[in-house]
Amino acid sequence: MTTLRSVPRPVHAKRGANPTLETLEYIRGILKRAPAPISRNEILRILSQAGHGTTRQALNAAIGFLADDGSLVEGSKGLQWVHQAEGRILETIRRKTASA
Amino acid sequence: MSLHADRVIYSDEAEQARELLRGSSKPDHASIARRLDYLEQRLLEDCQAGEVIPFPLHKKARPLEDGHSPLHNLYCCDLPSFWRLLYTIIKDGTIRIVYVLEIVDHRAYSKWFPGRGG
Numbered sequence: 395m396t397t398l399r400s401v402p403r404p405v406h407a408k409r410g411a412n413p414t415l416e417t418l419e420y421i422r423g424i425l426k427r428a429p430a431p432i433s434r435n436e437i438l439r440i441l442s443q444a445g446h447g448t449t450r451q452a453l454n455a456a457i458g459f460l461a462d463d464g465s466l467v468e469g470s471k472g473l474q475w476v477h478q479a480e481g482r483i484l485e486t487i488r489r490k491t492a493s494a
Numbered sequence: 495m496s497l498h499a500d501r502v503i504y505s506d507e508a509e510q511a512r513e514l515l516r517g518s519s520k521p522d523h524a525s526i527a528r529r530l531d532y533l534e535q536r537l538l539e540d541c542q543a544g545e546v547i548p549f550p551l552h553k554k555a556r557p558l559e560d561g562h563s564p565l566h567n568l569y570c571c572d573l574p575s576f577w578r579l580l581y582t583i584i585k586d587g588t589i590r591i592v593y594v595l596e597i598v599d600h601r602a603y604s605k606w607f608p609g610r611g612g
Contacts, residue, residue, distance in 0.1 A: 429548060429549060430546050430548060431542055431546065457497075461497055462588075463588050464585040464587065464588035464589060464590050465585065466497055467497050467498065467499060467541050467542075467583055467590050468497035468498075469497075469498075469540045469541045469542030469543070470540050470542050470543065471542040471546065472542075473497075474542065474567060474583060475566075476583055476584060476585045476590055477564075477566040477584055477585070478584070478585055478586070479584040479585065479586050479591070479593070480564055481563060481564065482561075482562065482563075483505075483562060483582075483584060483593055484586065486503070486505055486506060486593075487503055487584075487586050487591060487593065488586070490503050490504075491501075491503070491586075
């Protein structure tokens with residue numbers, strides 16, 4: 395049985411940028427429900443209006459954490475939640491990736 | 495930490511259209527094909543370079559939705575000669591993908607999205 399010699403260091407959380415689980419869930423919920431790409435400012439505004447305001451640093455850490463598994467993209471229009479491919483699209487992706 | 499797309503993949507229909515445009519001798523088709531090559535690089539840098547098409551889609555776009563379901567987001571890029579490139583952003587595991595759904599001319603596009611853009 396192997397044991398860890400030391401605790402792995404957090405990748406995204408740091409002092410001053412350590413969102414709570416609740417904040418993470420709110421941010422994830424906002425991103426998942428947004429009908430269109432949404433800016434970081436808009437996320438902060440929505441959280442603040444709902445009484446769950448957070449800092450920009452904490453938001454950035456949360457976005458970094460949520461994006462780790464590929465669930466977020468950011469472009470010129472803002473942040474967009476990315477769903478896992480399914481059905482015919484997934485088949486096509488797998489086929490084209492395998493043949494490439 | 496990059497939040498850009500990792501790959502651009504074409505559906506079978508889009509691939510077919512692209513090959514048709516590349517192999518065509520018409521000058522406007524060549525122009526569209528060149529634009530497609532540029533867009534492929536552009537979309538890797540900015541996967542939201544296209545215009546957002548809001549959901550729910552127009553009922554006439556049902557064939558598009560049914561042919562590529564499930565769709566969660568949809569973007570449209572303008573091409574020369576009023577052609578359009580329609581794509582969605584999805585992931586396979588941790589890999590973010592710009593998936594090009596269709597490359598169509600104005601007539602096909604306006605069947606799905608009547609009154610939307612010139």
